[in-house]
Amino acid sequence: MAGYPLSSGKPSLIVRKLQPDNREMPLSFVDTDTIGNDLFYRRNHFPYPSLPQTIYWLPVNGLVHMPKIFTLDEILQLPSKTLKVVLECSGNKRHFFEPKVFGDQWEKGAIGQGYWKGVPLRSLLELAGGVQPGAKEVLIEGYDYGKQSNINQPVTFARSLPLSKALHPDTLIAYQYNNQPISFKHGYPLRLIVPQWYAVASVKWIKQITVIDYEFNGPFQAVDYVYYPDKETDAGAFPVTVLNVNSSIQKPLNREILNRGMHLIKGIAWTGAGTITKVEVSTDNGSNWYPAQIEAQNSNEKYAWTSWTYEWHAVKKGEYTLLVKAADSHNRKQPSIPFWNRKGYGYNAIDKVRVKVE
């Protein structure tokens, strides 16, 4: 009767929708700093695409001096860089808005990170002769497409970047994730990686790159992924771009019952502007704040999240509200009250868990 698995096993992704496939990471049960494919969140707008049966090639065209088609082999030969980048869905934490908003109810796990290796988009544009005067944006289309509500034609997933972001030397056409080819479900063979922006910009399964002289207004640029501060009208709308400064408590769990004694409060903090400079924890619902210990980051990890811990001595029985807030080097801070918007993007209020000490 020996040989039974005594361990609890591994966590797995939490399904938010099956068609298309949308799942989040169980953040509280992940203790690695680099997320494997099995636990990397999935956010799809459409069914998984069929990739071409032929050798993969990537057209770079539009307003470049010498439009060019790159083979995957050519791209793999170019000088590359490897960056540790956090990708966060702009709907991450949508579940926590009050009043509640409609849409996939992401909790804290629509986020992941690891090492992306690839060629700067800038290099491909240069090899295509460079962008022509008058160019305004770079349009990236994926192989994924389908029916979008209220649009009759099938639409392709496509996003544009302003020239400045497209030409940033760390905006990558990535082909590896954590030293392996990018997994199919996360964008194989080529995925755009746009550090510091919400992950909607990091187009998967890249099909084509086009330099354009206008502002692209596809449905994932000008309808969705737009902050609408008003419940009924589109007044004050503006696009989802840079990651807000943010942090999450991983442990303890919300509504967990703890014994008296020392408990390690732990979590992550991240930002799209500069680096995390401060993480503070409160164990009394905000009356007092104490600095958390921040894990040192290497200089090549400036786009990654920061792990933090705080040793809490829970001396007295009772109910406690634990809070965490982060600040970044651009002096951005997490707000007490999130910026409510109709589609529920960019939630970054101070994170909170309630626990009971017995």
Add this chain to the structure above:
Amino acid sequence: MAGYPLSSGKPSLIVRKLQPDNREMPLSFVDTDTIGNDLFYRRNHFPYPSLPQTIYWLPVNGLVHMPKIFTLDEILQLPSKTLKVVLECSGNKRHFFEPKVFGDQWEKGAIGQGYWKGVPLRSLLELAGGVQPGAKEVLIEGYDYGKQSNINQPVTFARSLPLSKALHPDTLIAYQYNNQPISFKHGYPLRLIVPQWYAVASVKWIKQITVIDYEFNGPFQAVDYVYYPDKETDAGAFPVTVLNVNSSIQKPLNREILNRGMHLIKGIAWTGAGTITKVEVSTDNGSNWYPAQIEAQNSNEKYAWTSWTYEWHAVKKGEYTLLVKAADSHNRKQPSIPFWNRKGYGYNAIDKVRVKVE
């Protein structure tokens, strides 16, 4: 470039805690009526136990006329029965109590069902000569044990049944689930199955059965798994036994955005007293109620849940509150407001999802 998995894949259990292993079924993404081991919820109080290395035997002792040790082989030879039984954790839906309670935040998936095959506990007691006069309860101990908060000694998971329930011909010592040996994580080789009671009674990894002449008051009987209606005191406490009448909406999802047109509202309903006689749906937050279509059940499925559907024609744009409520043949009905209790057991308020039609 062919051969990529285009499907979204299967759902998986949602981790609520890893140590010990506690995970729930993603109810909204399950469309089978019999739940396989991979999606059957796990509710453990302790680490998985080590089973004896020798041949498995089961002592039946205490107040029986001829205490006896059964081998597994002997048990497998006895006349058996197969019952489709729903098992529900009494903490199922704890997450939805208001005011919120502490403990594992089960949503709607701490429930599962399938075909359990085994020998009536009654038969084993008869083979042990029958219970002696003065017997009051039957105590069932599992192989799982460990440290329980506020108790210094390690405790074994153990529960008792009143004689009437222990001798009910459908209370089984089960050895198969869905035509296979019960999986290790769900109680291999022998699990008690107590139809119509919350699943805490269905002890896994049975180690020993003892007939006793007193009321057992172990921690999982007299401390936990007790309804405490008062927040501060133990006034009015009573034990968790029979399943409440209950129902859950599987589709649509809470906060889902739907197109105008026909939508199938679907879910399950179950009870621990008699059978489900009525399921009603409201699409206007309770102003009007309409009967759902109930799937016919075989007579040998009286302990199983009932699947139901309702065709909803969503004609107008807007926000809708969809409700479902079930009633059983003992005239029990789901309440609008759940019976709040400090440890959060037995939630069975009318189920609700909010959707937006565009």
